[in-house]
Amino acid sequence: QKEVEQDPGPLSVPEGAIVSLNCTYSNSAFQYFMWYRQYSRKGPELLMYTYSSGNKEDGRFTAQVDKSSKYISLFIRDSQPSDSATYLCAARGGSNYKLTFGKGTLLTVNP
């Protein structure tokens, strides 16, 4: 079992929909949680960065971490065609710089 599990999708939604992307993790040492967006043929780009449990909001994006259930979520409100990409969740421990990534979820937002 991988330390970070993510449903690869694909996920297809109409423009304007609320998108929910999720990951689970198994390593209790993970303290920092990230969401990266990766467009086709590009490198990952950091979207959200969260420490421990709680919510973080940035514009149309909200990241949630529930350490009790080891569950990581990213919500995208008012989704746009430009949001079409692969979304990768990642985590690392407090004293470890190595990022452990999920497989990524391919999202398509249809106009």
Place this chain on the structure above:
Amino acid sequence: GAGVSQSPRYKVAKRGQDVALRCDPISGHVSLFWYQQALGQGPEFLTYFQNEAQLDKSGLPSDRFFAERPEGSVSTLKIQRTQQEDSAVYLCASSLAGPMTDTQYFGPGTRLTVL
């Protein structure tokens, strides 16, 4: 400003050939990471440099993989005697200072195909 750049963007090698992949981090960034991303998978850690020192190479899959950063800026990932299972996108990332606290900025990757 310029981001992380990698070259070549695409590389096709015959099995058994040696390849060298280059990473130019963001100017002034102390930390540099290499990741391997197989098709349909997330990136997996290969190695980490702080300036010119390679502090962690635990993710390198075999002794055919070698990385260096001799002057603390540009880094090269070398793969000797390439095998088909080496086919993947090789991503480089850099961060300004400490690897624990700073965001890792990724380059576009080099897509290696071994025939």
